[in-house]
Amino acid sequence: MCSSENVSTTKSQCHRMPWIMRLGDEFLPESQLGAAYQTTRMDHEMRLNVNCNPRPGRLTGLMITLGDNNSHPNGIRDIISAGVDMLRINMSHKDEKWHAITVQSIKEAEQSIDKCSTESYPVGITMDLRGPEIRTGIFNGDENNMGYADLKEGNTVRLMIDNTVRRAGAASCFWVSCPELPGLSQIGDRILIDRGTVELIVIGISECYVTCKIVKGGRISNEKIVHLIDTSIDLPQVSEQDDIDIGLALEYECDFLIVSHARDGKMICAVKDRAKQLGLKPICVLGKISTQQGLDCFDDILKVSDGIMVDRTGIEVHIQIEKVFVAQKSIIAKCNRLGKPVIVAFDVKNQECSHGNMSQIANAVLEGADSIHLRTGNLDVMETIQLVKKVDIVCREAESARWQRQLFEELSYKTLIPLDPTHSISVAAVETSMKCNAAAIVVTTTTGRTAMMLSIYRPRCPIIAITRYGIVARWLQIYFGVHPVQYQDSPLSNWCKDMDARIQCAMDYLRREQLINVGDAVVIVSGWRQGGGFTNCIRLVYASPGRIPNRGDDFEESW
Template identity: 25%
Template sequence: MRHTKIVATLGPASASEATVDALLAAGVDVFRINSSHGTRDDRRRMVDLVRRRAAEAGRIVGVLQDLAGPKIRIGQLADPDGVQLEAGARLRIAVGDFPGDAERVSTTCEPLAAAVRGGETLLIDDGQILLRAVSSDGTEIVAEVEHGGLLTSRKGINAPGVELPLSAVTDVDMDEIEAGVAMGVDFIGVSFVQNADDLRKARAMTWAHGGDGVGLVAKIERPQAIERFDDILAVSDAVMVARGDLGLEIPLERVPRVQKSLTRRARDAGVPVIVATQVFETMRHAPRPTRAEVSDAANAVDDGVDAIMLAGETAAGEYPVLVVQTLDAVLRDAESMQPDRVIPGAIGDRHDRALCDAAVTLAAAAGATSIVAVTGSGATERLLAALRPSIPIHGVTADDAVARQLALHRSVSPLVAAADCLVQGALKPELVRRGIVKAGDAVVIARVHSDLEVEDANFVELQRF
């Protein structure tokens, strides 16, 4: 099996029955739905589409709802074709809502004008246009164009290094969280996280609407999130290194080093980590990735990421299925060179962690073909996945929602079985019946619980079938 998971974004190029079927066959593990695009009805249809086609294919896959967050944008321009900004010209960015032109544009983000000071950098349209702030009176920024270009309506603005007093969870996001919980999404991605409180606010909203089991993915896109990463890790179910905005908020040359550092720290904490943005960007319009893109994906495998995410490549690209097939091949080849290893630092001093450590060590020593973990919440599989074993982890649970969340974790192959099949005497025949194990296989079976008094729990067993 492939250990590193693939997250694919649905959009106009892929949100059809035939394409979703092909993406499932190509190996997508989690489907991402971007709340920044389309209508709520569009997103509801996508969730329903994934559920129906996955059930038909007999696949267990997760759905990740990605919130828009407080993305700062310029307003509408009077000219629908945009305006050309020339180097050396002055551009005023004023708080308000009015048709802009080449001399003055609007933004509805009041804190931006209040926070920016003279000399600070402003980037527009993913860094295609670079401005240098000259002054600000709290309601209007005067900036000089250093690198010009074509400016069109609603382009994003980044102010690298400027901490804005904006919550990562906007009023619009709150409505989207309520809708996402009602749709039954498995994960919610919180954009532009700056601190742990942003996650706590999102968590409170999911709980308020009955989404206690929904996993929260903290998107690391701002330098403040890097500085407070350990605090954010402690309240997140997964993290995403979102290299798009991150590469605008910090110097571009720091992105690879930061990605490696965040991956290591998340991995050691046992928190799944996703790497995203421009993975195979070339394949939006070409049938093959560049050699550099292939090397980037393979290096992410070497670093031990749980998942790699495709965005525009599958949402709006010309080759949504081929790009997944290509990434699958790259990941499998990279994994073929992975040594057997237990990740140091991923295990603490609790008994449940120690038992998982023992399971992985025993499996390696005995040449086991897989580890089977029985779970109610998915916690055992998460601990095992953090150790990065080189063999599959079969996560067996009676809970469909838990199984879908396990689809994100490295090496974990989720399996849903009736509760009466999970007891010790009935588990082994069920594994054989499902084809999970075959005659001659050596398998480690683990049932771990944080409560030592739970009956029929806290054991690790080596079994040859």
């Protein structure tokens, strides 16, 4: 490990090879280097400097939700260009036609970005299943309030199960998608709508409806989620609608499926089995933790999930708000230990984003989140872009403030020995990048496994993952620090020259994105032969001066 005594507390000059000319900016931003490798937590925190600039290039992934106002192709293109890595479509809202149009818009936006380049930077497409949930109907029963209803504290309201009133909701009565509600409810049961926006108490039960008193009033709109806090209900692992939505996600060639309100490991397995039956291509299945039952069965959910999403707003409904941060820290730590990606979700009402939200986002990054999810369905394109820029800065500041010594030691020295070659090389590459204060790690990967392994050990610099496979590049978007690039040039007959060309592509990307300066150290991780599973080479190179080279330029001169 790097010794704290040997780390400069001023500018962090990159080591240079003697033949490299003194051109350009020779310093990387300090990015809290003086604090990163201190031996104790107190020393680390004492050395943090508010005047220190973070490194360029966010390491934490960023996912946003698409809605009516930000889902047209040109808008999506601008959002992706602003730095968004994954786009989420909530299957609980809108219809199948809208979902299909939105997926097509995403693909058109990607093509418009990539058409002038020999490489592609694919974005991950995420479908969030409805899950075993209860929702309100459509509010069209009041001519003055189309699409919503204002429920006033002290009034009463009927929750109807008759499908004939599904699209005729009003402030006095509205439909809910739970036919068993009258039989399951008891006097005094609490019901929350739209994650606590409205709180009801059951005061009467009839055959076709439940009468409730409004304890906490508020405005609710179409198809909002309903939480039965005191009622136990046995919902299917995979509903009929989820079954349809899984088929749509596979048809649209989405990359991630989020299982909402995951209750146990069996539920994740049921979704995986159904996806395997319906599709030829694999898809990553993420478990969303948003209920008390999900927290209680989290270990089982984690074992079978490809990743986890922490739904802070959902958890707040089911446990005391002062316990939410405890649940979040525990979930993130368990995911980090097993090397599975974890996303923390935040509700964002407008592009300003509250100071509290920004602090919570920074804490999630410090705790080890791979990605941040912003629910931005109501924002327009410009508002979404402004929000992304603000969150980008917060993430980069938090990434720089991590206690790197403790983080790397805990992740690397508690792994079981012996490790396989790819795993061993990944640990060594991350340590090398820290020892030489590298500006980036470049990895050529077929399956994506080496890039995932590098991400697990949380380097302080970006991981540029070069792959020929679009599905691998999109899956890698969820991992901390990984910048996936799909290399699209035809393979060369000489494998060594082809490898050099792919590495050159990564160096070009680093220059374009202004992630390296002249003389910066770059760690290269690659295989010794063609195919997956042969990663066992580490090289250390230095960025040369000059312009971004053309494809026809000599490769050696471009370094």
